Amino acid sequence: MPIFKCPQKSEPLWKEWDQKAQKNGLRHQVFAVNGDHYVGEWKDNMKHGKGTQVWKKDGAIYEGDWKSGKRDGYGTLSLPDQETGKYKRAYSGWWKGDKKCGYGIQFFGPKEYYEGDWCGNQRSGWGRMYYSNGDIYEGQWHNDKPEGEGMLRLKNGNRYEGNWQRGVKNGSGRFFHLDHGQLFEGFWVDDVAKCGTMIDFGRDEAPQPTQFPIPEVKLLDPDGVLEEALAMFKKTKEGD
Numbered sequence: 001m002p003i004f005k006c007p008q009k010s011e012p013l014w015k016e017w018d019q020k021a022q023k024n025g026l027r028h029q030v031f032a033v034n035g036d037h038y039v040g041e042w043k044d045n046m047k048h049g050k051g052t053q054v055w056k057k058d059g060a061i062y063e064g065d066w067k068s069g070k071r072d073g074y075g076t077l078s079l080p081d082q083e084t085g086k087y088k089r090a091y092s093g094w095w096k097g098d099k100k101c102g103y104g105i106q107f108f109g110p111k112e113y114y115e116g117d118w119c120g121n122q123r124s125g126w127g128r129m130y131y132s133n134g135d136i137y138e139g140q141w142h143n144d145k146p147e148g149e150g151m152l153r154l155k156n157g158n159r160y161e162g163n164w165q166r167g168v169k170n171g172s173g174r175f176f177h178l179d180h181g182q183l184f185e186g187f188w189v190d191d192v193a194k195c196g197t198m199i200d201f202g203r204d205e206a207p208q209p210t211q212f213p214i215p216e217v218k219l220l221d222p223d224g225v226l227e228e229a230l231a232m233f234k235k236t237k238e239g240d
Contacts (some may be wrong), residue, residue, distance in 0.1 A: 071098050
């Protein structure tokens with residue numbers, strides 16, 4: 001006696017194609033319409049996990065962590081050198097929501113780079129900046145500029161320790177003129193020292209000492225004069 005079996009119900013072809021098109025897990029190169037391409041892990045059709053992205057427009061390469069289609073976690077961004085054609089590291093560090101966030105190192109040139117905290121693609125928090133001219137700034141940053149307490153050490157060894165605002169000296173600070181053996185302590189407004197005291201400091205060991213030591217102040221009340229000047233400049237600064 002013949003045995004009859006119920007035929008299996010077949011799914012429409014479009015469902016099979018759609019399932020194959022869904023990107024999940026590890027994939028080989030996937031190209032975008034604009035020519036960008038990505039190799040790495042996916043989740044729900046979005047880059048998620050470890051992966052490498054290459055942008056066609058500027059040739060930039062990102063290798064690192066992704067989350068929900070955005071750079072998130074630890075990763076390195078490299079850019080092609082216009083002269084040699086070789087890739088140079090531009091940034092290595094932490095990302096959040098496709099922006100530099102957390103600790104990272106940014107390379108601005110062969111001898112100029114920043115290492116420290118980032119927030120929303122801007123230097124923010126604590127960091128150290130090495131400038132191409134040999135100067136080094138170490139301290140607090142906000143909105144991509146020195147802000148708060150910080151120290152600037154110049155190539156010749158002189159240094160400033162004190163307050164910063166909008167990337168320039170503002171507020172109380174001390175400037176060590178170690179090349180001449182002097183120390184100035186006072187108040188700055190927009191990178192200009194407005195008032196303070198200058199004393200000899202390590203003058204005997206200075207490579208280029210001043211010809212004569214600083215003479216004794218003959219004012220009857222030098223501290224009172226300085227306090228009055230400081231009060232005036234602080235009041236002016238607060239009113240800006």
